[in-house]
Amino acid sequence: MSQLRRDPVRGHWSIIAPNRRRRPDDHGEHGPIERRGGGPCPFCPGNEEHTPPEVDAVRPNLTTANAPGWLVRIVPNRYPALLAGAPGVAVVGARAGLQETLPGVGSHEIVIATPDHGRRASHFSVDQWDTLLAACQFRMGQLLQDPRVKYVVLFHNHGERAGASREHEHLQLMGIPMTPELIRQEAGRARAYRERRHRCLYCDVLESELAERSRLVLCDEAFVSYAPFASRMPYELCVLPRAHRASFLHLSHRDRCLLAAHMRELLQRLERLFGDLPYNWVLHSLPDTDADADVFHWHLELLPRLSKQAGFEWGTGGFINGTPPEEAAASLRAAITST
């Protein structure tokens, strides 16, 4: 069983998860990502029995569960960082001297993003992106039904350098028993700003980026993406919805289609500049029930992993970024793709 532990000096939480060790990129191996065609891929149609039974799937022709015929398939992670625990039993934190803990109760699921092993997310159709986002939206809502789940983390690791342990495109959904520190910090700053200025911090960032233009990458009716002023790494992007809402869960069908096209276009432009690059993207979205939901404004962070984070970053919590965001944005504005 996993355990969440809080560091008494630094304040961060770590999930100590012993059963994560046997997965493909186990730290004892250092091995490269498994290669295309090397052994059966558990995420490919026909190999459904190589994953735990699916918890949800998009099956247009009502095909049978755990058989081919799906567009997106959600399965429990075989090496979960968190486990469901006994149903209905509350998650109770403990404190012994300097040691603060929470039981590792929650969920850790894989969203298999496409049936096509070789198709990268940048080459998904807008429809496939929309199907994927809709499946995540629905499943997030389900996970949040469990009162022990305080937050759902949705993220995508693409490429070995970005932490992907399998090549077949997949996202991860984790229901966790506390609100992550970074989200709490963001919400805290948004709360302080609201109290001082009576306005939304994110809405003001949006307005200021739209006025200044130099860091803008892509704008449509519902979303604006830009290279953040203090970008942590080259070509970092933030996708911010124009509408002020705390949660991604309420995104309308129309806006979700726009987001689908937006994500596809950003990834295509990055590929145009750097080829098949490693990246992470992460959703920041607060549940409506969160005490800070009134000040939060959901968004998506896209982090190309073109540079390495080293002693400076680990030791200080600061970043050294060799590419001014204004330059990154200009290159991405110029990298128009023909779709």
Add this chain to the structure above:
Amino acid sequence: MSQLRRDPVRGHWSIIAPNRRRRPDDHGEHGPIERRGGGPCPFCPGNEEHTPPEVDAVRPNLTTANAPGWLVRIVPNRYPALLAGAPGVAVVGARAGLQETLPGVGSHEIVIATPDHGRRASHFSVDQWDTLLAACQFRMGQLLQDPRVKYVVLFHNHGERAGASREHEHLQLMGIPMTPELIRQEAGRARAYRERRHRCLYCDVLESELAERSRLVLCDEAFVSYAPFASRMPYELCVLPRAHRASFLHLSHRDRCLLAAHMRELLQRLERLFGDLPYNWVLHSLPDTDADADVFHWHLELLPRLSKQAGFEWGTGGFINGTPPEEAAASLRAAITST
């Protein structure tokens, strides 16, 4: 010229440093670390003219500057993240709307840790480790003479995966115009603890680790190293001095020799388990003039880079660690080396 920028939403600082782009691991390249013997290494004796002129060096026989005969050599980084700026001109922050900045004034130096290209830090003699630590200690003191320098970051990237751009062992020293966020957070927690308990947080962690024993790795008269309770990654270690002092600068000769032997032993044990592994180590030490110097307790963090940090870590500020620190400590206690 670089610029320090603060993110309005997340609160972190980034150094936007355009002249970092031309260094060997430039993000456009993705290339591996330069190989042993491939072209002249600017850090090797005889190639001194390939670096900027040295700012300090340990030269036992009073050999000429910028010529062979040194044991440790400190030179400005050819691709500095920060520059000295006009002498005596104060560093003044600016704020325009949501944008908070500081000029990129400071220093960024390379500490060439050995004249021997092929010798890893784990195989330095205790004397070489002591010479290296003494050179860093002295240079840190010099950099802190500049009133614009509020903090000196000392770190070591070993191996390509840990961000090293050259194989020849080298440390980095950066004089920066503000106290890094992580250090400020640690000091804030230590301050709060002091106010509540009238004791030092780090001294209490030390006492609790010594009592519990399960996470201890190595103890001598002056230092205790242990795997932190909420370790962020497998085999993370903290080296904590028994004596309560804010700054590494006042380390006595005797204690520095003990630290030298301690570091060598830790790296040798890690190598015994994992071979030549990538790692970072970072010093956390506050200048005496810092407002939080009374509550801080200097220490050293050693971070083996055996696992990858991915979307979860970037998106939440939390960590997933598959190796319980109690197991890591037990393996390291058993991995006794014969020196």
